[in-house]
Amino acid sequence: MNTQNGLPLDAYISPQFFALEQQHIFSTTWAFAGLVEDLNVEGDYLTVQAGLNNILVIKGKSEQLLAFHNMCRHKGTRLRDGKGKASNKLVCPYHDWTYDLEGKLLSLPKASREFPALDKSCYGLKKANVGIWRGMIWVHPDPNSQSIEQWFSPIAPYLGPHKVETLIEPEDSIIIEDIEANWKVVVENYIDHYHLAHLHVGTLNMYDHKRAEFGFIGPHFRFWEPLTKEYQQDIKQNSPYPLIYDTKIEKLGTWVPMLFPGIGLAESESSWSVFQIVPVAVDRSKVIIRTKMKNGSALEFMKQSIRSASYWNKKVKAKDSGYDDKHGLGSANFLQEDIYVCEQLQKSFSSPFFEFGPSAEYGECPVREHKKLVWECIKPHWR
Ligand SMILES: [Fe+2]
Structure with a gap:
């Protein structure tokens, strides 16, 4: 069995592997x-x-x-x-x-x-x-089972200062995406530092990827990266929505942890989101994103949007302007860019010529760690 990268290819294409994950991962965790x-x-x-x-x-x-x-x-x-x-x-x-x-x-x-x-x-x-x-x-x-506090205690010190209960979920803001890819492809994309400066060159360039801090703490993945100097020095002007935490704190930036198995958080200076990856079939996942923001008036949100528009109009660009805005690479939307590459990768798994290529030493270390975590759960039960 070729598990050179931590998991056999079957982990992404075999319904039997998917069934074992349902039994031994998703039925035994929070x-x-x-x-x-x-x-x-x-x-x-x-x-x-x-x-x-x-x-x-x-x-x-x-x-x-x-x-x-x-x-x-x-x-x-x-x-x-x-x-x-x-x-x-x-x-x-x-x-x-x-x-x-x-x-x-x-x-x-x-x-x-x-x-x-x-x-x-x-x-x-x-x-x-x-x-x-x-x-x-x-x-x-x-x-x-162990308590929820015990389960999350290792990762708790590495999360943002957000007081989630005090934030408000705007009406009709839930995003649901059906993705034609295995749930681990979506997780691996979420925790892959290597792709940030490449796939998202035009959409996540307000963060300083070079200074990101990340790694696994037990089964959970922590990730924090600072804002770019340019974005930060005028944050009150540039933030797309009203700020939700004190910008004088030491670690100004965004926290993007992945809680095992498949629950991402995105805790930024102006929004908080939970990114729930639901495995549907071996080659299909659903992602449900719920976002909360500051409990502010419509007027406050409108003013902030107008104030920051010129910054964002300059910054945000499609990955490939050869595509129209309905296409993932033409969308200028980092979520659509991610969905596009996840689906393109899943398609390749059925090629007889497919093989896992070399894995980046630094930026893809979390991907290898996650594969290892999953393999430890499934290996004792795998044929
Ligand atoms: Fe991404």
């Missing part, structure tokens, strides 16, 4: 479920896939968040899908088995005739673990 403000009042719920498990998170009594495996204890039907409000009960649509918000089985129709000897106390919903960290809701399929 999964991003949403932002705390998604669940506001008692009965508000959301559902989220955590590897092979579908988890229902619900706001119970006294502001408490509870998480259950989203399965009726009768036949296993999912109780709810998507997100919404469940009043004070959870009723399975199939046979009306009914649970309270603590997951306790309350009633089942025709119980005395159909289930004369059933002990209802044995059929409560199966619990999962839930935690809040940095303004985000996280779930773990195992109710006895």
Whole structure:
């Protein structure tokens, strides 16, 4: 097996490898479920896939968040899908088995005739673990897993000064992208320092890539890079949106960590985003990006946009102006540039002539580390 670069090619093209990842990576780690403000009042719920498990998170009594495996204890039907409000009960649509918000089985129709000897106390919903960290809701399929604080404690000192809970998510700002590439291709692109000055020469040139600081801390990747001098010296003028942290802090710049497995954050001077990579199939991923900004007025945002327009008009350029703006390389948008190269790489994996080339000593070190991490999880189970 050629694992010269840390992983065999099968890791990107084999449905069996994908199934093992679902079982041994995504079912055994904390999964991003949403932002705390998604669940506001008692009965508000959301559902989220955590590897092979579908988890229902619900706001119970006294502001408490509870998480259950989203399965009726009768036949296993999912109780709810998507997100919404469940009043004070959870009723399975199939046979009306009914649970309270603590997951306790309350009633089942025709119980005395159909289930004369059933002990209802044995059929409560199966619990999962839930935690809040940095303004985000996280779930773990195992109710006895380590806490969310323990899981993220190694990376916590390497994140931005952002107070995520105080920021606001603008209406209709969620971005969802279907990407025809394996989830690891998307992660590897996210943590690849080498490509920043090349693919994004016209779109991320307000950061000083040469002075970036990055590396793995346990399973999580930390990344910070400073602003360029030119951008920074007039930051109040140049920032595209109102600033969200004190620009006098020592480490002015942007924090772009990748939390294992596949949750990126992008914490900048004027916005905060969570970049959720959802594996859909071995060659397909979905990326959901949620962004928060300063809690400011529309007027404040408009003024800042006008103030900074001349800087951005000068700075931002398409990678290849030979393409129109619908094309990734003509878009002058770093996300579209990334999606384009991820899909172009995935296409090459099916070529009989494909082989992994040399990996950059410094800038691609994180890519090799990530492959190693994944291989350690899957190797014991791989044929
Ligand atoms: Fe990129």
